[in-house]
Amino acid sequence: MNYKAEEYDVAVIGAGHAGIEAALASARLGCKTVIFTINMDSVGNLPCNPAIGGTAKGHLVFEIDALGGEMGKAADVSTIQSRMLNRGKGPAVHSMRVQVDRKMYSEYMKHTLEKQENLLLRQAEIVAIERTNNGWTLTTRLGAQHDVSCVIIATGTYLGGRVFVGDVNYESGPDGMFAATQLSQSMKELGLKLRRFKTGTPARVLKSSIDFSGLDEQCGDEDPIPFSSATENEIENKVKCYISWTNDNTKKVIKDNLHRSPLYGGMIEGVGPRYCPSIEDKIVRFPDKPRHQCFIEPCGINTDEMYLQGISSSLPEDVQISLYRTMDGMENVKIMRSAYAIEYDCIDPTEMYPSLEFKEFEGLFGAGQFNGSSGYEEAAAQGLVAGINAARKVKKLEPIIFSRSNSYIGTLIDDLVTKGVMDPYRMMTSRSEYRLVLRQDNAQERLSEIGYEIGLLSKESYEIFKRNIALKYEEIERAKKTTISPSEKLNEILVSRETTPVETGVRLADLLKRPQINYKSLEEVDITRPDIPQQILEQAEVEIKYEGYIKRQMDQINELKRLERKIIPKDIDYDDVKGLRLEATEKLKKFRPINVGQASRISGVSPADVSVLMIYLKAKFHC
Amino acid sequence: MSETIAAIATGQDPGGIGVIRISGNNAVEIGDKVFKSVSGKKLASLSGYHAMYGRVEGKNDFSDEAVALVFISPHSYTGEDVVELSCHGGRYSTEMTLKACIDAGARPAQAGEFTKRAFENGKMSLTQAESVMNIVSSNGKQSAMAAMAAREGKLSKNIAEICNMLKDIDATLAAWSDFPEDDTPVVTEDELIKSLEKAEEKLTEVVEAGKYGCLIQEGIRTVICGRPNVGKSTLMNLLSGKEKSIVTDIPGTTRDTVDESVNVDGCVLLLSDTAGIRETNDKVETIGVERAKKAIETAQLILALFDSSEELQKEDIELIDMIAGRPSIAIINKSDKNKKIDDKYILNKIKHTVYISAREELGIEELKKSILSVTQLENLDAASGIIINERQLYCAKIALENIGKAIDDTKYGMTFDAINVSIDNALEKLFELTGERVSEEIVNEIFSKFCIGK
Incomplete structure (x- = not known):
């Protein structure tokens, strides 16, 4: 029996990295907000590697912080080892990565949500999403019906989640949580076109079962810096990581058992991320490579669970045990959690505007893996943007669009909504054509003004940024x-x-x-x-x-900005634009770009088409 | 801020006057770099709607009389600052003036770009807009066709080869910095420089060949030279079919180089008749002789005339030495008269020799054949997959510059993230040349090449 429950301005489905930033941003911008999690103990969980940052991902964390987001602060609180990657390779690619204590990270995030004014953190599974006259109704499994103005979907791998280990597979979210199964059906009824992606994670093993004596150690930096400018506590290196390698025996175990992989057996239909292949995938695709690296990383301070970075797998459990035991120092290793692959539902992000609102569904936003991305930082960045724009929608303000020229956040979102994705999208420095300008060290300079103007960044923080x-x-x-x-x-x-x-x-x-x-x-x-x-x-x-380089890139940026200032009205009729090629007309109708800059990046729209379009806009709309 | 663009605003047909239009924020600055007024005043000192008389100057001592008109934003065709340089008509002067503007920092304008800017700046009405849109879009179709031709031809194979070299470097650098913890190959400066130099060498070949390629379309710069009164002007008139040079019996009549474009069986020659080369006390003629020597130095094809009825003279020997080894044809004129010339000397030094009588119009067909054979021997075959227009050449040159910068900066010790940007820029220009895009290519390359990921 359903019942009418509390109404909200903004509801966020999912309390992972995307959902958290979305809910905090919305609440902090003054909207009455609710965030639903399927399990109160999985808020801000790190179901894969116990680390925040990395190449290009570090950039995202600094940018989130400059805008008043939370990820950097949580990472600082829970850091147990910090390293600046690529130190010798130039400032554009300097990237900070920290190992974190999973529990501490998750607890900090949960408590932050709890303390936040205007925000309720609620354990509930959303089973239905329906349109109303002026917004949306969400129904929980226990029958509560919430009327809300805007919904942000941040369901991660929970949505239609299915776990694969060898020939065993079952409905499941990450880390043994329940999957959200009914919501997919409701979304389909709504008219959302869902697709299947998959990802995977390696085993967690018992520290005392590893012989570290022959392994290389990896220590943190001597003078670690925090992600967040608000962090006053010293960052400390508390743990070491270790490096092990696969060998010919590992290869043999995998090759002998490939037929038992669900990937090669055709059971998994979802598309996996190219940059994050399982160990069996690596061995098949790069047969000449004699060995593969494995980082052994602690999952926290008060635990002996160790994460085996680089060796994710969906092979059967008995094969996993054999293959891990072929590796250096792991002859007697004991698995605590088995490696698995997980398949989930997501959408085609080209159905969204760069504000992360669906073009067809007003007031409906998406963020994170649901949008076809992968990674905690990518999720958080989108969550922040979706949260900001949902709140602005409620307040009847224009959305904030981040540009490729001011941030990795803008680059990430533009790649998603303008180019689309064929596999889970990961941020990389090589994806930014302006990377000498978009550096970690100047994230505040690039973004804090936006953060302050929209009201997420406090005056005090902003003043400090400005002074620096x-x-x-x-x-x-x-x-x-x-x-x-x-x-x-x-x-x-x-x-x-x-x-x-x-x-x-x-x-x-x-x-x-x-x-x-x-x-x-x-x-x-x-x-x-x-x-x-x-x-x-x-x-x-x-x-x-x-x-010299920065100046050259600034010239290119100014050229791009010129195009981005040319806004395309939402009601433009592309059939009325004489001189466009047919392919361009169709692409423009499908993508509905918000400005000429975005239009020029759609594949199938040529420079000549862009000229024609600009002339039309000028003539017809005087813009 | 808008980039400053330049193009020839008058049609391609030879006319009395050619106009080169420069538009954009730096139009006046660029105008001042290429135009020197007689009064010594700068264009920057002018207010809008004013003109000055002077000369345009470019590389290789190019110089021509010109009038410069200055329009100050928003009172111009495009609504931006505009400088219009009116020089002598004909391809040579206008092309050279445009080149000078590009060397001074302007970018060649794309089809319809002036008009597009005029629209953007609100200088045109709706009806005008629609008619221009049609023109722009048909230009777009043309360039698409040109791009298609380039994609399927040998040029695209050459460019693709260079792109693959650069993509390889770029992907290696990108993998090296995006996946620092995966054991991707370490890149050393020496390896990087070596790979870049390979790409540079290959692209230099394409650009060098491209200079010829542009010549095919725009014409081969050809000089007719020789001692006074060997019949240069007669030959010129014969080839062009017009009475352009003044033909008299008095040696030294032609005191300046004269331009004419002629079509020799599909091969366009930009002919310059030169003053006869001889020692002289006549001041004006001396200038002409100097100029003729310069013209010979920069010519792509040299037609050297000798008088069959006289013995070889000091000036002839000098000329033969000057042109030996260059794309040249020795033309022994007045073959209808008694032969006194030592033609074996010429045949020894210059590969292509033909006998003609310009006055009797004999041997002209052999000369045309010889011209075609020389130009083909120099790899001027239009189907050989070389760059054929200024826009493509511009892209290739910018790409080459960026590769050069990447090499220099690597040697200087810059970090690879900066080097990577130059390589990206080079690739972008090459893809622009063939009509592809850059960033996705690199990402795809990374994944297909390296074993990476957690």
């Missing part, structure tokens, strides 16, 4: 004006770093442009240096060193 940015530019000015006179000391520094000595005075900025030279190396000769934090000096150095 001003300090950076003052320092750049100083470096350009300051002349360092030639001296034995200076030339000693230059020669010791294998760069040419100087005979006349030279500008500090010109010295910093040399790849071999950094601020630290000039400490003794740069006597007028102000007392500012090391991080700001490093940021200034990047701007100076890469000035």
Whole structure:
């Protein structure tokens, strides 16, 4: 028997990384919000690797923080080891990654949701979603019916979830949770076109069953920094990770048992992520590679569960045991949780606007794996955007659209909604054409103003950001004006770093442009240096060193912005645009791009079509 | 902010005056780089709707008289700052003036781009809009057809080969930085430079061949040279079928180079008649002689005339030495008269020699055959898969510049993330040349090549 329950402005289905950011953003922007989780103990769960950040994902976390999101803060609180990846490879690809304590992370997030004003965290399975005259009705399994204005779907791998281990498969969410099965049916009735994706995770094993003596250790950085500018506590490295390898025996075990894999047996219809292949997949696709790497990572401080990064599998349990035991140091390993593949329902993200609202379903938003992405950080980024835009919808404000030119968040969403996905989408630095401008170190400069203007970032935080940015530019000015006179000391520094000595005075900025030279190396000769934090000096150095490249990218960005300022009215009739090629007309009708910039990135729309479109807009709408 | 673009605004037919239009934020600045007024004043000092007289100057000592008109935004055709340079008509002057503008920082305009900008800036009405849209879209179809031809031809194979080299490098760098913990191959500076130099070499070939390719379409810069009164002007008139050069019996009549484009059995020659090369005290003629020598140095094809009725003279020997080894044809004129010339000397030094009588119009067919054979020997066959228009050449050149920058910066010690951006830019330009897109390609390449992922 259903009953009429509380009404809300915004309802979020799912309390994973996407749902959390969505609910917090919506509540913080003043909307009465509810977030549903199928199990109160799986809020902010990390069902795969116990880590936040990584290449391009670190960028996303810094960006989320600059906008007033929560992920960075949770990661800082629960960090047990921190590393800056790609240190020697240049500032565009510097990426922070931290190992976290899963329980601590999850607890922090749950408590944050609980404390949040305007927000209720509620355990309930949503079984039906229906349109009403002015919004939506959600029905829980226990019969509560909530009328809401906007819905954000962030169902992750729960939606229609099915777990595969060898020839065994059953309905299930991640980590042994219930799957949400009825909701898929309700979505289909609504007219959403669902597709199947899959992902997988390796086994968790008992620490004491591993012999670490012959394995390489991996320690954290010496001076770790936090993700969030709000974090005041020191980040500490508390654990070590270890590296093991597969070998010919592993290969043999897998090859002998391939026929027992559900993947090769044709049981799994879902498409898996290309970058995250199972170990059997790696061995089939790269038969010449003699060995594959495995990182052994602790799942937390108060647990002996260890995660085996790189060795996910959906082979039968007995094969898993044999294959893990072929690896270095794991001869006697004991599995605590078996590896599995999981299949789930998701949608085609090209059915959404860059605001993450469905084109066909007003007030309905999606985020995370439901949108065809993969990864905690990708999910959180979309959740934040969906939450912001759902709240703005309630408040009858224009949506906030992030651009490829201001963020990885914008790049991620544009890739999803404009190009679409064929397999679960992962963020990578090579996906951004503006990566020398979109760096971790300037995330605040790129985004904090937006965060402040929409009301997510507090005035205090914003003021601090602004002050730091001003300090950076003052320092750049100083470096350009300051002349360092030639001296034995200076030339000693230059020669010791294998760069040419100087005979006349030279500008500090010109010295910093040399790849071999950094601020630290000039400490003794740069006597007028102000007392500012090391991080700001490093940021200034990047701007100076890469000035030429940054300028080139800024020119490209300005060109893109010109196109993005040309808004395409929602009621445009593409059949009325004379001169468009037929393919372009059809593509434009299907994608309904919001501006000319987005239109120009749709495959099948040529530069000539874009010209025609711009002329039409100018003539007809004066825009 | 809009990029500054330039194009020839008058038609391709030879006319008295050719107009090169520059539009965009830096139009006046670029105008000042290529145009020097007689008064010494800068265009930047002018207000809108004003003109100045002077010269346009470009590479290879190109120079021509011109009038520059300045329009200040929004009072111009496009609504942006515009400079219009009116120089002499005909392809040579207009092309060279356009090249000078591009060298000074303008980008070649795309089809309909001036008009498009005019629209964007609200300079046109709805009816005008619709008629122009048709033009733009038909231009689009044409360029699509051109792109299609390029895709299927040998050019695209050449470009694809270079793209694959670059994609390989790019994917390796991308995998190396996006998957630092997977054991992807480590990239060393030496390897990187080696691969980049390979791509550079290959692309340089394409660009060099492309310069010829453009010539096929735009014409082969050809000079007619020789001592005074060996019959240069007569030959010129014969080839062009017009009385353009002044033909007299007095040596030294032609004191300046004259341009004419002629079609020799499908091969377009941009002919320059030059002043006769001889030592002279006549000041004006001396300038002409100097200019003729310059023209010979920059020509793609040299037609050197000799007088059969006289013995070889000092100036002839000098000329032979100057052109030996270059794409050239020795034309021994006045074959209708008594032969006194030592033609064996010429035959030894210059591969292609023909005998003609310009006045009697004898040997002209042999000359045409010889011209075609020289141009084909120089790989000027239009079907050989080389770049055939300025836009493609521009893309290839920018790509080449970016590869060069990547090599220089790697040697300088820049981090690979920055190098990667230059390679991306090079790829983007090459894909623009063949009409593909860049980023997806790299991602696909990464996945097919490397074993990565958690």
